Structures are given as C-alpha cells and as structure tokens.
Amino acid sequence: MKPFSFIHAADLHIGSPFKGISSESPEVAEQLQKSTFSAFGVLIQACIDHDVDFLLVAGDVYDGADRSLAAQLNFHDGLKRLAEAGIRSFVVHGNHDPLDGRVSTLEWPEKAHIFGKTAETVTVEVDGEPVAAVSGISFPKSKVQTNLSKKLKPSSDNLFQIGLLHCNVGKDTGHDPYAPCELVDLKSSGMDYWALGHVHTRTILSENPWVVYPGNSQGRSIREQDARGCYLVQVDAQGNAEPEFLPLDVVRWHQSSVSINDIDSLDALDRRLVEEAESLPEDGRDVVCRIRIEGRGPLYKELRSEGAEGELLQRIRQNLESSDPLIWVQRIELNCLPQVDLQQRSEQGDLLAEVLTLANECAGSTEGLHQIKANALDDLWQNHRAKKGLAQLDDDRICKILGEAKLLCLDLLEEDE
Ligand SMILES: [Mn+2]
Incomplete structure (x- = not known):
C-alpha cells in the first residue's frame, strides 16, 4: 500500500456568536466572531502546507442548525481551495448542524464528499491506487439517540479503514449523549481509525485501533482553554498510523x-x-x-x-x-484573604474568635452546613411563592457564602476593636 496522510478535524463551530462578550464589548465580540472562520482558514492552509491526501471533518461544522450563510459559504470556499490543490475532503454533520437544519443550495466541488443520513463508504486512491475506505454518516436531526457507530461497516477489501462519525463515547464526557456508543463498539468494529467529533477536549481513547477526538479547532469559552486544533495523521506502507497534533486556534x-x-x-x-x-x-x-x-x-x-x-x-x-x-x-x-491568620485569630477568645470558630465548625461537616441552611432559610422555604422562585442551594454554595460571611465578620468586628 502507498503511504498517505490526512488531517482529522471536528467541531469547527464556524459562526459561533460569542454572545456573552457582545453585551460588554461589541468590538471585541466582532473580533472573536472572526476566530472560528480564521481557525478554519488555518486548517485549510495546514492541509495544503502538509500536502495531505484528504481532510476529514467529524461534525459540528457550523455552530447552529440555522447555519449562517457566511459560515456555509466560507466552508464551501475552503473545501473548494482544497479541491483546487488536489485534496479530497469528507464531511459528516453532528448535533449542531444536522441535516434537517438550514442547508443552502451550494455546489460542492467533486472532491468534497458530504455524507448523508444513510451510511456510505467511499474509497480513496493515491496515484490511482486505492489506499483507504472512509465510512461515514451524518445526523439527520440534532437529538440522535441511536448508536450510529453500528451502521458503519469496514469495506471488504484490504484498505485502511476509517470511520467518520460525530458521537458520544461512554457516559462521562460532559457532553450531550447524542449518537451514544461505547468504546468496545468501536474497538470491535474492524476499523483502523475512528475519526470522531463531539467532545471538545482532544482525547485519544485508543491506539489500536485509533479512536480519536481532535477536539474543537477554536476555544469558545473559558471552559475551552489551552491549544485547540486537529490531528495530522501519517499512514505508512504497512498501514501504521501516527497522529500529530497541530494547533489551529487564533x-x-x-x-x-x-x-x-x-x-x-x-x-x-x-x-x-x-x-x-x-x-x-x-x-x-x-x-x-x-x-x-x-x-x-x-x-x-x-x-x-x-x-x-x-x-x-x-x-x-x-x-x-x-x-x-x-x-x-x-x-x-x-479570592484573596486578609493578612490575619484566620486560624490563629479564632483562638483569641473574644467575640470574633467565637464567630470564626462557629463558622469553621459549620463548614467542617455536612450536618453543620445543613443546620446553618435550615436556621437561615427554613422560614423562607415555607413561603410557597419564594419556594417557586428561588433555586435550592447546594453545599458548595453554602460553604462559599459562609466563607464570605466569615470575612465580613472579620472586617466589621476588627474595625470595632
Ligand atoms: Mn461540538
């Protein structure tokens, strides 16, 4: 088999609105709104610079089912640039950009393949020789509950088998459980490389076969820190794959x-x-x-x-x-503290020391926290209107309020001395 290479990206979320920031600074939000477009530009340039044979995009190309026209045209232009450079591209859609969303009439280049709602397998050739089979399927609607991985089967020939899919592997990803599957489903599938999307933090779940989430190409909130990008994957003549991370974020x-x-x-x-x-x-x-x-x-x-x-x-x-x-x-x-050592201060035997000791005791046990909540809030919870309107406080929140109260007592009581 001829060696070949590809880039695996996912969760581009082109057109992300950065809503939280636009209320504070429309100018900054505007600059950030360009970032998902720019990161996609870096991705296309990376495909060309590394002269890969094809690009895989594993879903959530667009941020919303109402796919902005600018985002669709931008994506189209990127794949066209690749096609002009002789690079093929394969795309599946995920829960953010399902097939029942806004899909514009765009004429895709022949070298770009957008998978539909039924599973399909496409053979990739390098210099006229078949090297890989790419099997993929898109989300027909956003909340897919079925295990789509079961629908993707390796082809019968002896090619490098790739499964291209947007899905949630396992239970504890912190992401919505769309197209749920288990790692064992993927490992027993006969694929050589699962090119996944959905989980935004890049993760290699298995090396044999490769089961890879490249993460998103551009962080979009404080929950998405650190470098974001894609994997450049080299496959040698024996079919051994070697993924290397490339940052794309701007x-x-x-x-x-x-x-x-x-x-x-x-x-x-x-x-x-x-x-x-x-x-x-x-x-x-x-x-x-x-x-x-x-x-x-x-x-x-x-x-x-x-x-x-x-x-x-x-x-x-x-x-x-x-x-x-x-x-x-x-x-x-x-999140800073006064110069006084609160522990030492709580041992001085005056009123403030007593308050600090009591607060420490309450914070030190679940019963203590619940007691303090009952004392302070039970009357309020009795009121059915308040009960409806107010959210319940969890232990972490009570602990935080207690810590704040401790500092407030310190400020007020120290001043009096
Ligand atoms: Mn996503």
Missing part, C-alpha cells in the same frame, strides 16, 4: 492569577495585573482571560471595598486597549 482562553502576598500598594497591583495579562499571548495569538486575585496581604481591605472588582476590570481594560495581539480581560475575580 484566540486562546486563559484562567490566570495574581497573588497579593508581596504587593503593598494599589498601583503596584495595577502594574502586576497588566504584566500578567501581557505575558499570556503565545505566538501572536489573541487572548481572552480571567484573572483571579489571590493570596493574603495588606491590600485585602481596599480590594474588598464596594465596586473594587469592577473598577479594577475597567482599569485593566483601558490599560490594554491598544494591545496587539488583542488581550481582553473578561473578568477580575477576588
């Missing part, structure tokens, strides 16, 4: 932190925040970040004053206004 998301431990003035903190943000861009990529202010120090009190979080956020956004690449601080989170 904007990267970061959760970052600054400690107030050794910072004793507001202007020093201001500088430190800018330094931290400016250290984030990698290889000229734009950045969206959240910065958590942590640690224990004298600035604690000033930072806890009303509105400080928002004012710091406005200030850092101004400071970074003309940064190139773009650095957008989405949020400043205060």
Whole structure:
C-alpha cells in the first residue's frame, strides 16, 4: 500500500456568536466572531502546507442548525481551495448542524464528499491506487439517540479503514449523549481509525485501533482553554498510523492569577495585573482571560471595598486597549484573604474568635452546613411563592457564602476593636 496522510478535524463551530462578550464589548465580540472562520482558514492552509491526501471533518461544522450563510459559504470556499490543490475532503454533520437544519443550495466541488443520513463508504486512491475506505454518516436531526457507530461497516477489501462519525463515547464526557456508543463498539468494529467529533477536549481513547477526538479547532469559552486544533495523521506502507497534533486556534482562553502576598500598594497591583495579562499571548495569538486575585496581604481591605472588582476590570481594560495581539480581560475575580491568620485569630477568645470558630465548625461537616441552611432559610422555604422562585442551594454554595460571611465578620468586628 502507498503511504498517505490526512488531517482529522471536528467541531469547527464556524459562526459561533460569542454572545456573552457582545453585551460588554461589541468590538471585541466582532473580533472573536472572526476566530472560528480564521481557525478554519488555518486548517485549510495546514492541509495544503502538509500536502495531505484528504481532510476529514467529524461534525459540528457550523455552530447552529440555522447555519449562517457566511459560515456555509466560507466552508464551501475552503473545501473548494482544497479541491483546487488536489485534496479530497469528507464531511459528516453532528448535533449542531444536522441535516434537517438550514442547508443552502451550494455546489460542492467533486472532491468534497458530504455524507448523508444513510451510511456510505467511499474509497480513496493515491496515484490511482486505492489506499483507504472512509465510512461515514451524518445526523439527520440534532437529538440522535441511536448508536450510529453500528451502521458503519469496514469495506471488504484490504484498505485502511476509517470511520467518520460525530458521537458520544461512554457516559462521562460532559457532553450531550447524542449518537451514544461505547468504546468496545468501536474497538470491535474492524476499523483502523475512528475519526470522531463531539467532545471538545482532544482525547485519544485508543491506539489500536485509533479512536480519536481532535477536539474543537477554536476555544469558545473559558471552559475551552489551552491549544485547540486537529490531528495530522501519517499512514505508512504497512498501514501504521501516527497522529500529530497541530494547533489551529487564533484566540486562546486563559484562567490566570495574581497573588497579593508581596504587593503593598494599589498601583503596584495595577502594574502586576497588566504584566500578567501581557505575558499570556503565545505566538501572536489573541487572548481572552480571567484573572483571579489571590493570596493574603495588606491590600485585602481596599480590594474588598464596594465596586473594587469592577473598577479594577475597567482599569485593566483601558490599560490594554491598544494591545496587539488583542488581550481582553473578561473578568477580575477576588479570592484573596486578609493578612490575619484566620486560624490563629479564632483562638483569641473574644467575640470574633467565637464567630470564626462557629463558622469553621459549620463548614467542617455536612450536618453543620445543613443546620446553618435550615436556621437561615427554613422560614423562607415555607413561603410557597419564594419556594417557586428561588433555586435550592447546594453545599458548595453554602460553604462559599459562609466563607464570605466569615470575612465580613472579620472586617466589621476588627474595625470595632
Ligand atoms: Mn461540538
């Protein structure tokens, strides 16, 4: 068999709206909205630069079933560019872009193959010699509950067998359980490489056969940090495959932190925040970040004053206004503590010490937390209108409120002394 290569991508979500940011800064949102398009451009260029034989796209090409025209035309143009470079492409659709959504009349190049709602197998040739069989199937509607992997069968010839599918493998992926299947289904299928989509964090579930999620090509929220991209897969004459990760993202998301431990003035903190943000861009990529202010120090009190979080956020956004690449601080989170050692302070035998000890005891056990919830909220829950309108508090949330209350008591009672 002739050696060959392909690129496996998925979850391009072209046309993602970045809704949360548009309410705060339409300009930044506009720049971010270009990112899914740009990452797709990088993908097409990577196929050409690496001179691969074909591209596989495993679903969620578009962000919504109402596929924007701009996204469809952009995708079409990308596959056309590949076709002109002699590169074939194979596409299945997933739960975000099912076949019953908005599908425009587009004339696809002959070298592009979009799989329909029934399973199909296409043979790929390199220099006139068949090397691989690509089997695929698209989502007919978004909420597919059947195990589509069972519908994809390897061809009877001795080619490298690829299954192209958008699906949820296993139970604990944190993603919607559409086209659910188990790893054992895929491993026992006779395929050599399962080119999957759906799970946005890249994961190699098996190496024999290869069962691969490349993840999405561009992070779209703080839950999608780190490099995002695709796999470049080289297959040698014996049919051994070797996937290599290629980043494609043009904007990267970061959760970052600054400690107030050794910072004793507001202007020093201001500088430190800018330094931290400016250290984030990698290889000229734009950045969206959240910065958590942590640690224990004298600035604690000033930072806890009303509105400080928002004012710091406005200030850092101004400071970074003309940064190139773009650095957008989405949020400043205060998670710092006073200089006093709370443990030591709770041993001093006064009123504050008693409050701190009580709070620690409550936070230390589930019963304690439930007790405090009952004391504070039972009356409220008795009211049927309040009960309807208010969400139940889980233990984590009560613990957090308790921690906040502890700090508030510290502020108020220390001041009185
Ligand atoms: Mn997706």
